[in-house]
Amino acid sequence: MDALNNKIPQIVLLGAGYDTRAYRFTKLIHDTKIFELDAVPTQDRKKKCLKKAKIGIPQQVTFVPINFNQGSLKNILEEAGHQSHQKTLFIWEGVSYYLDAESVDVTLGFISHSSHKESIIAFDYTVSITEKSMNGYGIKEFAQTMKEHHANEELLFSIGEGEIESFLEQRNLKVVEQLDNEEIEKTYLVDNNGSLIGQITGLFRFVLASPKNQ
Numbered sequence: 001m002d003a004l005n006n007k008i009p010q011i012v013l014l015g016a017g018y019d020t021r022a023y024r025f026t027k028l029i030h031d032t033k034i035f036e037l038d039a040v041p042t043q044d045r046k047k048k049c050l051k052k053a054k055i056g057i058p059q060q061v062t063f064v065p066i067n068f069n070q071g072s073l074k075n076i077l078e079e080a081g082h083q084s085h086q087k088t089l090f091i092w093e094g095v096s097y098y099l100d101a102e103s104v105d106v107t108l109g110f111i112s113h114s115s116h117k118e119s120i121i122a123f124d125y126t127v128s129i130t131e132k133s134m135n136g137y138g139i140k141e142f143a144q145t146m147k148e149h150h151a152n153e154e155l156l157f158s159i160g161e162g163e164i165e166s167f168l169e170q171r172n173l174k175v176v177e178q179l180d181n182e183e184i185e186k187t188y189l190v191d192n193n194g195s196l197i198g199q200i201t202g203l204f205r206f207v208l209a210s211p212k213n214q
Contacts, residue, residue, distance in 0.1 A: 004028040009086040012077065013037060014107065014123075015068065015095035018046055022061050029060050035080055040065045068095065069103045073110045087116045092123035097155045104157050105171065112172035112211045120176065120210050126203040128158040136202025137181065159205075168209050176208040 003011060004025055009032060013019055016036035022029065036043070043063050050057060064080040066073070078084070090111055096104055111121050127133060134140055146155065159167050165175050179187060181200035189198040 010088040014092040088119045090121040138201040173209040174212045178207045
């Protein structure tokens with residue numbers, strides 16, 4: 001909402017899935033161009049769900065089919081009308097840990113070298129599972145659930161605990177803000193009375209980053 005209130009020129013949802021922000025906040029979009037990137041089957045089903053619910057697709061929204069492990073993100077976005085010289089908010093949620101390390105590097109490399117210097121990427125990631133980290137909230141249960149019910153959704157990518165700044169610096173990006181699982185809870189999962197309404201599995205982290213140099 002902050003990005004829309006500040007009339008950011010472009011928002012790119014990298015792996016939009018069934019995200020509904022563009023439809024819930026339609027009145028705030030104004031001239032912001034929103035690009036929803038995801039696999040064709042997911043996008044087709046999302047469109048059907050929107051149609052069934054009688055929810056219109058704002059004219060500012062462009063669906064962009066992509067396979068994050070293949071193809072050029074730069075070329076795909078350019079063909080869709082994305083302007084690399086304009087400030088952009090990239091939202092990359094629920095995606096990075098399902099990609100191989102090379103694909104993660106390609107995506108971050110595009111943002112650090114081919115986007116406006118004030119662009120921001122907001123993404124979540126998992127820290128590497130270690131014997132020590134297994135004691136964190138919900139991690140053992142999460143690992144077991146993935147093994148039993150999501151064997152075809154292997155977690156391929158993670159970053160070592162405390163290594164996010166150096167990881168991003170090596171890719172010409174700088175940390176703007178970072179939150180661990182407990183900080184995510186305190187920021188987003190507290191009701192009006194200050195009580196916690198949920199918990200985040202101990203593996204997950206959230207970070208905002210921007211290009212270091214241009």
